[in-house]
Amino acid sequence: MQKNYETALFAGGCFWGVEHLMKDFPGIVDIVPGYTGGHVANPTYEQVCTHTTGHAETVKITFDPAQVSYETLVKGFMEIHDPTQTDGQGPDLGPQYRSEIFYTSPQQQQTALRVIDLLKQKGYPVVTKVTPAGPFYTAEEYHHKYYVRKGTEPYCHRRVKRF
Numbered sequence: 001m002q003k004n005y006e007t008a009l010f011a012g013g014c015f016w017g018v019e020h021l022m023k024d025f026p027g028i029v030d031i032v033p034g035y036t037g038g039h040v041a042n043p044t045y046e047q048v049c050t051h052t053t054g055h056a057e058t059v060k061i062t063f064d065p066a067q068v069s070y071e072t073l074v075k076g077f078m079e080i081h082d083p084t085q086t087d088g089q090g091p092d093l094g095p096q097y098r099s100e101i102f103y104t105s106p107q108q109q110q111t112a113l114r115v116i117d118l119l120k121q122k123g124y125p126v127v128t129k130v131t132p133a134g135p136f137y138t139a140e141e142y143h144h145k146y147y148v149r150k151g152t153e154p155y156c157h158r159r160v161k162r163f
Helices: 015-022 045-049 070-080 106-121 146-150
Strands: 006-012 028-036 056-063 099-103 129-132
Touching: 006 015, 006 070, 015 028, 015 056, 015 070, 015 146, 056 070, 056 099, 070 106, 099 106, 106 129
Parallel strands: 099 129
Antiparallel strands: 006 056, 006 099, 028 056
């Protein structure tokens, strides 16, 4: 029996931290760092760092909606990065570190906008963009499971209770 998995795409600073803090959510089948949102096909990390590709460091999450809702993932994403910081997270600055949700369906778009509205009602000046998903390019292997391999914790991501 094939599962009806869905995909979520989140950009919130360095993909190492987003991957590390989202990987243990229940229902996540796979999580992969990569690049999306730009105009260059098959970009390299070095190209993305030049700020000329338009891409954001992004994680692609494959999840089982029978175990975790997209809304839960969006709320979790909004609690593990600062959705009020433009083009960066902590000391990591640049457009590749922007806060953006790339939706794959109208339902995902509506959910993301609703969660952002909830945060704005709580007084957070959210700058997170909500954009249709385009091509996703998997990052180089040395970026995968970075903090697991290093045995350390993210330096520019941490959980902050917002919901």
